[in-house]
Amino acid sequence: HSKITGKGRVTHYDTELNSVRERQVAIEGQIRSGLEREEFDVWYQPIIDARSQKMVSVEALVRWPRRPEGPLPPDVFITIAETSGLIYALGQFVLRRACQDLEPYVDLKLSVNISPAQFRDPDFEAKVAGALEFSRFPATRLQLEVTETYVLENPERARSAISNLKAQGIAVALDDFGTGYSSIGYLRRFNFDTIKIDKSLAGLVDRDEQAAALVSGTVRIASALGMSVVAEGVENEKQMKLLRLAGCDQLQGFWYSQPMPIEAIRALRQQRQC
Ligand code: C2E
Numbered sequence: 464h465s466k467i468t469g470k471g472r473v474t475h476y477d478t479e480l481n482s483v484r485e486r487q488v489a490i491e492g493q494i495r496s497g498l499e500r501e502e503f504d505v506w507y508q509p510i511i512d513a514r515s516q517k518m519v520s521v522e523a524l525v526r527w528p529r530r531p532e533g534p535l536p537p538d539v540f541i542t543i544a545e546t547s548g549l550i551y552a553l554g555q556f557v558l559r560r561a562c563q564d565l566e567p568y569v570d571l572k573l574s575v576n577i578s579p580a581q582f583r584d585p586d587f588e589a590k591v592a593g594a595l596e597f598s599r600f601p602a603t604r605l606q607l608e609v610t611e612t613y614v615l616e617n618p619e620r621a622r623s624a625i626s627n628l629k630a631q632g633i634a635v636a637l638d639d640f641g642t643g644y645s646s647i648g649y650l651r652r653f654n655f656d657t658i659k660i661d662k663s664l665a666g667l668v669d670r671d672e673q674a675a676a677l678v679s680g681t682v683r684i685a686s687a688l689g690m691s692v693v694a695e696g697v698e699n700e701k702q703m704k705l706l707r708l709a710g711c712d713q714l715q716g717f718w719y720s721q722p723m724p725i726e727a728i729r730a731l732r733q734q735r736q737c
Pocket residue numbers: 508523524525536537538541554557576577578608638639662695696697698715716717718722
């Protein structure tokens with residue numbers, strides 16, 4: 464409840480802060496019991512090869528459909544899982560489930576989001592290896608998506624983790640490129656396989672010439688560094704064509720498909736025969 468200030472008054476600021484904190488604590492407890500009660504699912508969004516227009520990979524995205532208090536978007540509960548340390552268990556659940564689900568689809572790769580907090584775990588690389596072994600999923604079909612925050616937080620740890628993962632055969636992608644500092648310096652220092660251009664940039668190519676020029680520039684930089692480029696947030700045909708023309712290797716967005724359960728991915732492949 465609200466904190467009483469020295470003068471015996473409850474300030475608006477304190478009341479708000481306390482209710483935010485209370486909500487976080489409540490959600491922490493819900494995540495913990497949600498993990499025990501298996502309320503979480505993993506859905507998959509197709510990633511399409513720009514040339515062949517075939518599904519070549521999927522991105523795993525966590526969902527919480529059986530939360531008794533109602534739905535909550537992942538960026539909200541992931542943030543709370545990060546600050547409370549529950550991200551280790553949630554992250555491991557996503558990784559294991561995704562590897563199990565995708566294991567039979569030998570021609571599809573799998574991309575899994577990793578929180579900066581997960582890399583603070585010195586056993587992170589070993590846990591990834593464990594999840595692969597558990598589901599007999601080949602390392603060469605797995606890609607991990609990390610954000611700039613992670614690279615900035617601890618550059619030395621980032622460098623060693625990336626090289627350890629790559630030594631196992633796992634690919635590493637820089638997610639949400641174009642939202643932060645997005646310096647060419649990081650791209651040179653960290654040996655990413657792929658750059659994922661955020662939807663806030665890629666999704667503007669049909670409306671904003673500057674955004675289109677930035678996408679083309681990113682493709683050229685990536686190509687000079689031997690990295691491939693995925694454009695996120697492709698929502699219409701015009702964007703798809705422009706992003707393909709700009710040289711993006713792979714495309715992802717609602718124009719192709721929303722994230723969906725693994726059964727729907729299977730149905731989609733049968734229907735499109737891809
Ligand atoms: P992200 O990794 O950048 O994932 C892409 C997000 O964009 C997903 O939102 C996806 O549903 C959404 N998206 C895809 N195509 C389109 C489009 O055409 N238009 C629009 N407007 N949106 C599109 P989602 O699933 O809500 O996830 C949000 C973020 O939460 C993710 O961003 C990622 O940062 C985080 N997240 C989701 N699942 C996990 C997870 O298992 N682990 C971790 N650490 N983070 C996750």
